[in-house]
Amino acid sequence: MADHAVSLERVSVTLPGADGPVLREVDLTVEEGELALVVGRTGSGKSTLLGAMCARVPHFTGGVLTGHVLLHGRDTRDHRPRDLADVVGVVGQDPAAGFVTDTVEEELAYGMEQLGLPGTTMRKRVEETLDLLGIAELRDAPLRDLSGGQQQRVAIGSVLTAHPRVLLLDEPTSALDPTGAEEVLATITRLVHDLAVTVVVAEHRVERVLHYADRVVHVARDGSVRSGTPAGLMVESDITSPVVELGRYAGWSPLPLSVRDARRAARDLRADLVGTLERSSPADRPAAGQRRRRGHVAPQGRLLSARGVVVRHPGDVVAVAGVDLDLFPSEVTAVMGRNGSGKSSLLWALQGSGTLSGGTVQVVPPATRASTPGTAGSGGAGGTASDTVEPRVLAAGERRALVGLVPQSAADLLYLDTVGAECHQADSESGRLPGTCADLLGEMAPGIVADQHPRDLSEGQKLALVLAVQLTADPPVLLLDEPTRGLDPTAKAALSRLLRGLAARGRSIVVSTHDVEFVAQCSDRVVVLAAGEVVADGPTADVITSSPAFAPQVSKVTGPGPWLTVADVRAALEGVPA
Amino acid sequence: MRSTLPRAVHPAAWWGWAIGMAVAVSTTTNPVLLLLALCVVALVVAARRGTSPWARAFRLYLWLGLAIVVARVVLHVLVGLKFGEIVVLRLPEVTLPSWAAGIQVGGTVYLEGLLAAALAGLRLAVMIACIGAANALANPKRLLRALPGALHEIGSAVVVSVSVAPQLAESVQRVLRARQLRGDTTRGLRAVPTVALPVLEDTLERSLLLAAAMDSRGYGRTDHVPGGHRLVTGAVTLGGLLASAVGIYGVLDATTPAAMGTPTLLAGLALSGLGLWLGGRHVPRTTYRPDPWRGAEWLTVGCGVVAAATLVTVSRTTPELLVMPLTPLAVPPLPMAPVVGLLVGALPAYLTPAPPRPAARAAHRGARDRVVVRG
Numbered sequence: 001m002a003d004h005a006v007s008l009e010r011v012s013v014t015l016p017g018a019d020g021p022v023l024r025e026v027d028l029t030v031e032e033g034e035l036a037l038v039v040g041r042t043g044s045g046k047s048t049l050l051g052a053m054c055a056r057v058p059h060f061t062g063g064v065l066t067g068h069v070l071l072h073g074r075d076t077r078d079h080r081p082r083d084l085a086d087v088v089g090v091v092g093q094d095p096a097a098g099f100v101t102d103t104v105e106e107e108l109a110y111g112m113e114q115l116g117l118p119g120t121t122m123r124k125r126v127e128e129t130l131d132l133l134g135i136a137e138l139r140d141a142p143l144r145d146l147s148g149g150q151q152q153r154v155a156i157g158s159v160l161t162a163h164p165r166v167l168l169l170d171e172p173t174s175a176l177d178p179t180g181a182e183e184v185l186a187t188i189t190r191l192v193h194d195l196a197v198t199v200v201v202a203e204h205r206v207e208r209v210l211h212y213a214d215r216v217v218h219v220a221r222d223g224s225v226r227s228g229t230p231a232g233l234m235v236e237s238d239i240t241s242p243v244v245e246l247g248r249y250a251g252w253s254p255l256p257l258s259v260r261d262a263r264r265a266a267r268d269l270r271a272d273l274v275g276t277l278e279r280s281s282p283a284d285r286p287a288a289g290q291r292r293r294r295g296h297v298a299p300q301g302r303l304l305s306a307r308g309v310v311v312r313h314p315g316d317v318v319a320v321a322g323v324d325l326d327l328f329p330s331e332v333t334a335v336m337g338r339n340g341s342g343k344s345s346l347l348w349a350l351q352g353s354g355t356l357s358g359g360t361v362q363v364v365p366p367a368t369r370a371s372t373p374g375t376a377g378s379g380g381a382g383g384t385a386s387d388t389v390e391p392r393v394l395a396a397g398e399r400r401a402l403v404g405l406v407p408q409s410a411a412d413l414l415y416l417d418t419v420g421a422e423c424h425q426a427d428s429e430s431g432r433l434p435g436t437c438a439d440l441l442g443e444m445a446p447g448i449v450a451d452q453h454p455r456d457l458s459e460g461q462k463l464a465l466v467l468a469v470q471l472t473a474d475p476p477v478l479l480l481d482e483p484t485r486g487l488d489p490t491a492k493a494a495l496s497r498l499l500r501g502l503a504a505r506g507r508s509i510v511v512s513t514h515d516v517e518f519v520a521q522c523s524d525r526v527v528v529l530a531a532g533e534v535v536a537d538g539p540t541a542d543v544i545t546s547s548p549a550f551a552p553q554v555s556k557v558t559g560p561g562p563w564l565t566v567a568d569v570r571a572a573l574e575g576v577p578a
Numbered sequence: 579m580r581s582t583l584p585r586a587v588h589p590a591a592w593w594g595w596a597i598g599m600a601v602a603v604s605t606t607t608n609p610v611l612l613l614l615a616l617c618v619v620a621l622v623v624a625a626r627r628g629t630s631p632w633a634r635a636f637r638l639y640l641w642l643g644l645a646i647v648v649a650r651v652v653l654h655v656l657v658g659l660k661f662g663e664i665v666v667l668r669l670p671e672v673t674l675p676s677w678a679a680g681i682q683v684g685g686t687v688y689l690e691g692l693l694a695a696a697l698a699g700l701r702l703a704v705m706i707a708c709i710g711a712a713n714a715l716a717n718p719k720r721l722l723r724a725l726p727g728a729l730h731e732i733g734s735a736v737v738v739s740v741s742v743a744p745q746l747a748e749s750v751q752r753v754l755r756a757r758q759l760r761g762d763t764t765r766g767l768r769a770v771p772t773v774a775l776p777v778l779e780d781t782l783e784r785s786l787l788l789a790a791a792m793d794s795r796g797y798g799r800t801d802h803v804p805g806g807h808r809l810v811t812g813a814v815t816l817g818g819l820l821a822s823a824v825g826i827y828g829v830l831d832a833t834t835p836a837a838m839g840t841p842t843l844l845a846g847l848a849l850s851g852l853g854l855w856l857g858g859r860h861v862p863r864t865t866y867r868p869d870p871w872r873g874a875e876w877l878t879v880g881c882g883v884v885a886a887a888t889l890v891t892v893s894r895t896t897p898e899l900l901v902m903p904l905t906p907l908a909v910p911p912l913p914m915a916p917v918v919g920l921l922v923g924a925l926p927a928y929l930t931p932a933p934p935r936p937a938a939r940a941a942h943r944g945a946r947d948r949v950v951v952r953g
Contacts, residue, residue: 060790085796095786098791100738102719109866114796116862123867140934159795353758397761405759412756415775416703455779469760 004070005166005198006030006053011067012223013048013057022048024223026067031213032165033196033554035189037209037230039239040219042488043458046202049219050168054090055081072165086115089159093171095151096143104130104146104154105139111162122161130159132186138413148339149180153187155309160191168200173208174485177338177514178549204488207241207517207553211258212232231255239489242517245566262557269569270558277561278571302326303364303508304350304403305388310358311345311532319345321532322359327477327508334540335512335521336550337529337560343512344408346529347479350510351405359574361400362388366476396400399431403474408482410466411454419457419465420450430473441468444498460491467498478502480508481533486516496522516544520552520564528533540564584932586628589716590724590876595622596712598706598882598922602889606900607697608910611889614917616704619711619922627714629935639710643703650699654692657681662690664907692905697902723865727858731798738788745784747778758883803860815853821846874930881925888919 013023019236022045028337030036036465040046042263045135051057055076058065062463071087079089087109092098101107108129112122133153140147146154150170159167170187173181189212191197200217203209216233218226220411226233231254234244245264247255250269256262304327328332336345345519350353350361364387391399407413409550430436442446445464448457454465463483470478480499485493492515500523513519519526519540526543528536528550536543541562544550555564563569596619603615620636624671627633654660656778671685718740722733726834753776756949757763792798823845828834893900899913 054794056794060793070932081790081795082799085799088794090791090794092787094787094793097787099799099885100734100788100792100795102741110796113864113866114799116799117865119864119866119868122864126866162796348755351759353755395761396758396763400759400761407756407759409752409756409780411779412753412776413760415772426760439948473761509819 003032003359004029005032005034005072007068007070008052009054009068011053011069011072013045013063013065015057015061015063018063022338023052023219023225026223026225028217028225030166030198030200032198033192034198035192035212036198036200036215036217037206037213038200038202038217038219039204040202040488041058041221041490042204042236042460043098043568045220045222045223046219047170047248049225050090050200050202052076053166054088054168055079055084056090061066070247075100078488079167082114085111085164086162087164088166088168089156089162089164090168091152091159091172092156092168095148095155098155099143099158099209102144103137103141104141104143105141107154107158108161111158115162115280118345125161125163129161129291129344129574132160132190133157148179149183150175151157152176152180152184156184156187160197164197166198166200169199171203172201174204179338180183181205185209185212189232204239204486204495205515206239207243208491210241210244211261225332230257234242242374243557246557246569247565250549252377259553259556262553266557270561271567273561273563273572276575284370301329301364302327304361305363306350306359306361308355308359309346309349311342311349311355311363312357313345314357319532320349320368320529323529323532323534325350325527325534325537327510329476329506331490331525332523333525333527334502335527335529336511336514336516337399338567341529341531343529345532347405347481347510347512350477351479352394352399353396354404356392361390361392363391363477365402366474376566400475401430401473402475403477403479404473404481404483406463406466406469406470406483408485410463410483413466413469414454414462417453418451419448419454422454422465423450426469426472432472432474434477437468437472440471441465445494446466458491459486459495460488463487463495464498471502476506477508477510479512481512482510482514484513484515493521494519516552517565519544520555521567582931584934585867586717586870587626587715587878587930588709588869588875589721590726591871591878592716593712594879595663595735595882595923595926596708596715598879598884599711601706601886602830602923603701603704603708603895605814605889607694607701607902608900608909608916609697609700609902610912611900611916611920612697612700612704614920615923616707619704619783622927623711623714626881626930626933628717628933630717632718633714634715636710638854639707639713642710643700643706646703646706647696647699650695650702651692654695655687657683658691658695659691660688660691660694662907664689666692690907692772693835693902693907700746724869726854727861727863728856730861730863732790734797738792742785743782746777746781749780753777783935793834799862801860801862807856809859810858811853811856812855814849816864818846818851818853820848821849828929834903859936877929878926879923881923885923888922889916892916893921900922 006228008026008028011023011026012021014021021337026049031134038046038049048057050244051061052065055069059076059080072083072086076084099107100110105126108126109122130139133156135150135153136159138150138154143151143154156172172184172188175183179238185208188199192199199310199348201209210230211392216230216237218237218239218434219409220226234255234257235248236239244276246266247262250266252265256265276362306323306325309320309323309325310318318555323346336347337343342372348358350377352361369543389402391402392398394402401459414422416425419441420438423441424434426437427434433554443465444467445461448461448465454462457465483495487495496516496518499511503509510525525538527534528543541564544552544564545555545559548556551559552564554566558569563572599615599619603612606612623636627636655669658681663700665686666689669684669686672683674681676682722737725733750773753773757772765895816842823846824838825840826845828838828842829840889900892913899911900916902910
């Protein structure tokens with residue numbers, strides 16, 4: 001019995017104030033040295049499952065847990081989280097939130113100090129861990145100055161020094177850019193393979209972890225949990241990766257989990273796809289490339305035109321170093337780039353509320369376009385210079401009627417205690433008819449009750465509410481800063497449909513994101529930023545397939561070709577427009 | 579060689595030195611000595627402070643000191659009792675009823691009174707600079723790490739609450755910025771609810787995350803303590819505290835019997851120390867790379883003690899050397915012993931090891947937007 005790393009016996013969890021159990025009669029074992037991937041929709045109880053494994057549920061959260069959770073034979077019933085600190089290490093989604101000290105070295109030692117290890121052991125383990133995670137040069141660095149990937153590695157290191165036999169990771173890569181995520185995942189696989197640490201990881205971005213996993217644990221909405229081999233479980237899981245979806249569509253068996261497997265299975269599929277290209281003439285090619293080029297083939301007058309945008313932050317940091325950007329109607333533009341490449345600063349500068357140290361941002365106000373529909377011809381500057389306005393010089397209320405921005409932590413915009421009150425406030429602050437915002441919200445996310453507290457909404461619903469609030473002002477340009485963070489694939493697909501719908505009605509949408517698959521689904525055009533400069537700007541298919549780091553999985557399997565998503569492949573093969 | 583390698587001097591040593599300097603300063607109103615002490619403190623701070631944020635806070639203490647001097651002078655002009663012969667400024671005086679004899683609103687301002695007020699302000703300002711120096715030189719977090727085992731949980735709690743303040747400021751800034759996006763630019767009291775709710779929510783959420791993380795990393799682990807043992811520890815600590823309280827009362831009140839004074843206080847302190855030691859024995863916690871207490875620490879504390887002892891001795895024997903002669907007004911004296919005593923206080927700037935300098939690794943280009951994760 002004590003040989004299982006983690007074992008749950010008929011575990012049910014009911015959290016305080018909840019109507020029904022979050023987890024229902026869960027029987028689950030994870031063997032020593034396994035990498036188990038926990039998947040499930042948002043709010044399905046993934047975090048509760050991890051919490052139960054480290055005794056935070058119910059010791060820290062309250063609620064009722066029936067059944068037994070055993071970690072290497074220790075029952076969480078009689079062991080508080082602190083009594084399990086030498087067996088299980090926990091790393092959360094936001095590494096910075098769990099830091100107790102302020103330098104890397106002290107943080108690595110903190111857990112060992114609490115366990116009362118002798119000084120010489122601590123010195124040795126800190127050095128080992130610094131080398132194991134490849135962060136030796138950061139030894140004295142203040143934790144706040146580290147990049148997201150480095151912070152996450154330090155967080156993992158800080159629990160590793162206590163030599164836990166089980167490591168629980170709750171969405172370790174969700175806040176990271178692709179490179180940072182790779183660093184962290186490489187570290188995790190190294191721990192599993194070299195040290196035989198048991199790792200349980202919950203992750204929305206299944207495609208990042210699936211091919212490393214030995215076991216997949218699926219948490220369903222009703223609280224039931226199934227576990228099995230990745231290939232077996234993915235056949236009917238509601239959370240999948242694009243490769244798995246492609247495999248399901250093409251009917252491959254066994255289901256491929258990595259790009260490599262899929263590429264080997266896809267020889268016939270590729271031939272079919274190339275065949276469709278040859279059959280159709282370039283003009284009526286239904287492939288995805290067509291949709292994605294539209295914005296550039298016929299720009300119908302700019303909505304927003306930025307020239308030489310420079311953003312400096314205090315401390316002589318140049319966040320945006322001279323960016324030229326034009327935004328066109330009916331176009332979804334994705335802004336990509338690593339953490340700290342200046343994406344947020346650029347969006348805030350475009351909106352006019354953030355710092356703009358140099359350059360100009362001109363926006364065509366909606367009234368001008370309505371009164372002179374013909375003047376905004378192709379190639380023109382959207383009317384003469386006198387027609388455009390600089391959002392920066394306007395009052396905040398007028399500014400948001402020109403350019404809307406949904407910030408990174410969208411919930412900052414919400415401060416009233418019901419959804420209905422927020423909608424009402426949005427109507428009155430934008431001077432719209434009462435009910436405008438509520439209608440928009442109902443359209444985007446049906447089923448939100450008006451007297452719900454905004455805090456109780458899921459991440460996707462919160463985002464929809466903030467979007468509705470910002471859309472109430474009816475801005476022709478809408479900017480979204482990392483909206484996909486914390487969304488599960490279903491919510492992401494819904495957001496993608498929503499943004500496409502908004503673009504179809506003539507708006508220009510800009511989305512900053514790390515999520516290549518979302519970009520492949522949603523955007524017409526991709527702008528890549530690095531060190532505050534634009535390094536690539538063009539149609540989605542051209543930009544993201546040109547570098548392996550940015551390419552979506554489907555394109556890696558089917559390439560070279562213009563197919564980015566399973567929907568593209570399906571459209572090409574079945575002749576249905578995407 | 580080892581004694582000259584760069585390392586951080588024990589924070590308690592800096593506090594000992596700073597308190598010594600402050601005691602020395604408190605005995606004098608001689609402007610020459612006060613300014614000399616200020617120079618000594620500033621020199622040591624400039625030579626031995628680290629690169630941490632609080633090390634840069636020394637300047638704030640200087641500004642605070644300046645504000646105190648100005649406030650003291652302004653108060654003297656407005657409501658102070660004026661005295662002296664050399665007239666500086668003639669102001670009308672408000673006649674007050676006899677029961678308000680200690681206050682003089684307005685009235686002619688004399689140079690002597692003005693100087694006395696300014697020097698009293700300067701003395702307080704220099705004492706505050708001494709405390710500021712201790713804050714700039716000693717890492718408060720490292721000081722808390724040196725707490726006895728029984729108190730380490732309180733130490734951790736203090737560290738965490740200190741780190742909440744900058745986070746709170748960050749959240750407020752973020753929410754204020756976000757509010758602009760809704761076209762809401764109200765300032766002042768009316769903006770409080772719209773800012774406070776998201777900020778409090780954010781802070782609470784972060785605190786809970788941190789608490790959970792600390793719990794999972796073993797914070798608050800204790801060995802099993804037998805009941806009898808716990809009772810003894812409690813009794814000893816409580817007895818010690820009681821005896822200390824009685825002792826302090828005895829020391830301060832001259833009418834109590836002598837046995838209730840210093841002896842009781844010492845016994846109380848000893849008992850309290852014993853209680854802390856007993857309580858700490860069952861905390862399995864250890865300290866990673868504890869700050870050593872070596873020659874440099876003794877030297878630092880010693881310099882502070884010498885400065886304090888010199889000035890206190892001079893003030894007992896020849897107090898006229900330490901005060902500014904006001905009636906009649908004269909040039910302040912420059913006594914040898916106090917000057918040497920204060921200069922000894924500057925020795926740590928040269929004789930202690932230099933603080934370690936971390937390599938610069940700030941990016942010169944690229945945004946500093948921090949990763950904020952919610953939900």
